[in-house]
Amino acid sequence: MWIFMKLTKLIFIYLLTLTLINCDKNDLNKDEKPNILWLVTEDNSTHYMSLYNKGGAKMPAISALAKNGIVFNNAFSNAPVCSVARSTIITGAYAPRIGTQYHRKMKRVQLPEQIKPLPTYLSKHGYYTTNNSKEDYNFVKENKIWDESSGKASYKNRKKDQPFFHVQNYHNTHEGSLHFNEAQLKKGLESNNLDSISPFPYHPDSPTFRYTQHLYYKHHSDVDKEIGKFLFELEDEGLMENTIIFYYGDHGGVLPRSKGYLYETGLNIPLVVYIPEKWKHLNPFEAGTRTSTFVDFVDLVPTVLSLAGIKLPNSLDGTPFLGQNVNKLNLEKQNITYGYADRFDEKYDFVRSVRKGEFKYIRNYQPFNVDGLYNFYRYKMLAYKEWYKLYNDGKLNDIQSQFFEPKKPEALYNIIDDPFETKNLAKEKNYKEQLLDMRKELKTHLISINDLSFIPEPHFIENGLNDVEAYSKKNKELIKKLIDISDLSLNEYQNVASSIKDALNDDNPWIRYWGLISCSSFGLEAIENLSQINDLFETDPENLVKIRAAEYMLLNNKKIDQEKINSLLKSAKSETEANLMLNTLALIKTKDPRFKLQLNKEEFPASWLPPVREQNALVNRRMNYLTNNE
Numbered sequence: 001m002w003i004f005m006k007l008t009k010l011i012f013i014y015l016l017t018l019t020l021i022n023c024d025k026n027d028l029n030k031d032e033k034p035n036i037l038w039l040v041t042e043d044n045s046t047h048y049m050s051l052y053n054k055g056g057a058k059m060p061a062i063s064a065l066a067k068n069g070i071v072f073n074n075a076f077s078n079a080p081v082c083s084v085a086r087s088t089i090i091t092g093a094y095a096p097r098i099g100t101q102y103h104r105k106m107k108r109v110q111l112p113e114q115i116k117p118l119p120t121y122l123s124k125h126g127y128y129t130t131n132n133s134k135e136d137y138n139f140v141k142e143n144k145i146w147d148e149s150s151g152k153a154s155y156k157n158r159k160k161d162q163p164f165f166h167v168q169n170y171h172n173t174h175e176g177s178l179h180f181n182e183a184q185l186k187k188g189l190e191s192n193n194l195d196s197i198s199p200f201p202y203h204p205d206s207p208t209f210r211y212t213q214h215l216y217y218k219h220h221s222d223v224d225k226e227i228g229k230f231l232f233e234l235e236d237e238g239l240m241e242n243t244i245i246f247y248y249g250d251h252g253g254v255l256p257r258s259k260g261y262l263y264e265t266g267l268n269i270p271l272v273v274y275i276p277e278k279w280k281h282l283n284p285f286e287a288g289t290r291t292s293t294f295v296d297f298v299d300l301v302p303t304v305l306s307l308a309g310i311k312l313p314n315s316l317d318g319t320p321f322l323g324q325n326v327n328k329l330n331l332e333k334q335n336i337t338y339g340y341a342d343r344f345d346e347k348y349d350f351v352r353s354v355r356k357g358e359f360k361y362i363r364n365y366q367p368f369n370v371d372g373l374y375n376f377y378r379y380k381m382l383a384y385k386e387w388y389k390l391y392n393d394g395k396l397n398d399i400q401s402q403f404f405e406p407k408k409p410e411a412l413y414n415i416i417d418d419p420f421e422t423k424n425l426a427k428e429k430n431y432k433e434q435l436l437d438m439r440k441e442l443k444t445h446l447i448s449i450n451d452l453s454f455i456p457e458p459h460f461i462e463n464g465l466n467d468v469e470a471y472s473k474k475n476k477e478l479i480k481k482l483i484d485i486s487d488l489s490l491n492e493y494q495n496v497a498s499s500i501k502d503a504l505n506d507d508n509p510w511i512r513y514w515g516l517i518s519c520s521s522f523g524l525e526a527i528e529n530l531s532q533i534n535d536l537f538e539t540d541p542e543n544l545v546k547i548r549a550a551e552y553m554l555l556n557n558k559k560i561d562q563e564k565i566n567s568l569l570k571s572a573k574s575e576t577e578a579n580l581m582l583n584t585l586a587l588i589k590t591k592d593p594r595f596k597l598q599l600n601k602e603e604f605p606a607s608w609l610p611p612v613r614e615q616n617a618l619v620n621r622r623m624n625y626l627t628n629n630e
Contacts, residue, residue: 033126033163033308034279035155035243039230040167041223042082042134042174045252045265046073047200048216052270055198057220061228062247062272069245069274070285076296076337076355077251079103080259080266081344083136085251085297090117090137092301092316095340097449099460099468100138102343104615106576107461108140112469114315117145118301119165125310127165128158134169165304170226172219175254178212179380185211200265201420202257202399203383204390212383213255244282244307244322245274246300256384257403260344261371262353262362263421267339271295273322282307284321284328294355295321296337317449338445342453346618347375348583350453354442360421361438362411365486368520368555372404373583374590376612376621392593404590409489409521412438443487447480454482455510456544458577478510485514489521497528504532509542516548520555527556537564543571547581554588566599575608575619582622589626597626 046052051063051071079085079095087100091111095101099109111117117137119129131149135141148157155164171177180188185208194210203209227247234240252258252266259266275283285291295303298318305312306323320326321334339353350365372391378384390396391404399422412435413421425431450472452460464471485503488496496518503515519526519533530553537549537560546568553560565585572578589595601609601623609620 031126034276034282035163035239036127036165036304036307037155037234037243037245038165038167039170039227039245039247040134041170041172041220041227041247041249043251043254043259044173044220044249044270045258046268046270047258047265048220048253048255049270051272055196057217057224059220059224059227061224061231062270065231065245065247065274066272066288068287069272070283070287071290072271072273072295073290073292074294074335074337075248075269075271076267076294076339077249077269078267078297078338079340080251080261081341082134082250083138084340084342086134086136087138088297089250089300090119091115091139092118092298092318094298094317094338094449095138096342096446096451096453097317097472098139099452099464099471101340101453102138102457104345105138106457106616106618107465108138109465109468111139111142112315114313116313117141118304119145119147121301121305121310121313122165122308123147125308126163127308128155128162129165130155130157131167132169134171163308165308168230169250170223172223172226173216173249173254175259175377175381177219178216178254178383180215180382182382185382188215200255200257202402202422203255204387204396204400206386206390208386209255209383212381216253216255241276241278243276244279247272256378256381256387257371260341260347260375260378262339262341262351264355264360264415264419266341267337267353267355275322279307282323282326284326284331291331293321293331294334294337336441338442340451340453343457345375345377345615346579346583346622347373347378347586348580349373352442352446352451354438354445355415356438356441358414358416359434359438360413360415361435361442362413362421363439363442364407364409364411366517366521367407367409367489368523368551369587370404370406370590371402372590374586374625376625410435410439439490443483446483450476450479451483452479454479454486454514456513456580458544458574458580459510461576462574478508482510482514485511485518488518493522493525497526500526501529501532504529504536509540509545512536512540512545513542513548516545516552520548520552524556526552530558534558543568543573543577544580547584551584551587554584562598565597566603569599570603572604575605578604578608579618579622582619582626585626586622595626596628597623599623599627601627 048056050056050058077085078088081103083103084095084101088095093115122129129147130153131146132153133151155166158164188211189207194214197210197213199205199209248271249269299321302312302316302318302320303322306320321331335357337355341351349369353362410426412425412431426435488499500515500518503511506512519529533549533552537546540546610617612620
């Protein structure tokens with residue numbers, strides 16, 4: 001009798017278990033939703049982690065998460081800097097399409113009506129949304145985005161049984177953690193064995209660079225300990241099996257030539273996703289595996305919405321890679337990602353990229369802008385300062401020197417053979433077909449998103465912030481034309497000389513502007529236009545056209561009366577315009593440290609000159625550098 005009762009009980013438990021399993025797979029309560037957790041570290045690419053590369057920092061908590069999760073080998077930020085990347089993360093939209101592509105924002109853009117931050121969608125469907133604690137968005141926050149967003153924000157304040165979406169940010173790996181001084185460097189060199197550190201091929205192999213990399217690895221380990229504590233607490237609360245966990249870096253790494261640049265070290269981020277057994281039907285991948293599927297930040301919003309069972313709005317640029325009805329076969333075909341880099345603090349550049357499978361194409365729209373162009377915040381790092389000094393002293397090899405020399409208008413790299421992007425294949429005959437395919441791919445993309453960066457930032461700020469959609473639509477045909485003019489630099493000069501002359505004589509200032517940029521891209525090949533360029537510098541009604549004309553002359557060692565430069569700067573109509581004009585002069589000084597600006601910075605309005613260490617003291621920083629006070 002006892003055996004019969006025992007057997008009956010076991011059968012009952014077995015049948016109940018089958019029922020629950022079947023329920024988990026097919027009949028989950030329609031109102032039940034998974035918790036979703038983002039663990040975010042700042043400023044780190046795959047290149048610095050042992051999970052991805054031998055010799056990288058060991059992060060046991062993340063590795064443990066990966067054992068039962070999915071490791072994405074090809075996950076990418078669309079931008080290599082915080083505010084731009086985070087604006088994309090939270091909207092699911094390419095930044096140059098909606099005007100959020102500049103870091104730091106001079107002013108915030110109003111989001112188009114159909115684009116909402118991710119927590120807005122989740123809140124409407126019952127989620128408690130919390131962020132601890134970095135936002136850094138380049139758009140106007142209308143109404144309340146998060147239920148809580150602060151250093152004390154916690155999912156623990158939700159109602160009983162309410163699903164949560166929580167973001168936990170970790171800051172120890174941020175660029176600022178490497179702003180040590182000479183005394184700290186000396187102490188670090190005395191107390192650490194750096195023999196195991198292998199500097200990247202484009203870095204000088206010096207004690208400064210070795211210690212910087214060593215310290216960066218240590219910060220990774222420190223962050224991992226914090227993450228481990230957070231996960232332990234989550235498990236202790238019994239939440240692990242109902243919580244989908246993402247770990248990722250908010251953009252690429254921070255050693256010189258990564259953060260702010262569209263190389264893989266600036267874009268290829270770590271991404272690990274853990275999906276518990278209860279929600280495995282939302283996971284097209286096998287737990288404990290790696291995937292080569294390409295995913296990027298525009299995909300995060302649609303992925304989270306898909307996991308939460310929320311219908312995707314039409315305004316999103318990305319596609320879900322997890323969730324309901326996601327097909328693994330289709331995912332495995334995903335092999336493309338786009339990148340963009342514009343202004344970083346006071347430093348302007350304009351670069352776009354596309355990675356397609358093993359090949360990477362980079363389009364430098366202003367190739368005369370050297371990568372190593374001075375930037376106040378970046379050059380607080382001793383490694384940057386040393387690199388620049390070694391270059392000026394002639395102590396670098398060809399690969400290490402590339403950072404301070406003019407770029408080519410386009411670059412093509414085989415990432416498998418050349419993971420650090422040091423060998424440009426763009427001019428090699430064997431890769432011509434690949435080059436043309438990638439060039440077309442990128443141009444088609446830029447036209448499709450109507451890339452707003454082709455019109456200078458000062459004009460956008462004055463005319464497009466309040467209704468970016470209308471501004472974009474109004475300038476759509478102009479942007480197409482500007483893209484075509486910018487692409488003149490991809491041809492032999494003699495084949496496009498007449499088109500450049502036409503651009504210089506056009507009635508539209510931005511066509512003249514890009515005609516001058518094309519001249520600077522060709523350098524002395526375009527010297528036949530010198531008289532016309534000088535006339536534009538002297539008489540053009542648009543300040544930004546004048547400074548681009550001056551740029552051509554200065555880059556090609558043509559003398560300009562200093563008083564005329566000073567007069568042009570004093571005529572700046574806005575802080576943004578002044579900063580863009582000063583960028584040209586900073587470029588000249590970076591290339592020739594003897595160059596000095598004579599203008600007194602007090603000539604500018606006081607409101608443009610907050611203390612130099614404040615985030616938006618852009619004009620003040622540039623002026624200090626140019627007048628040799630920095």
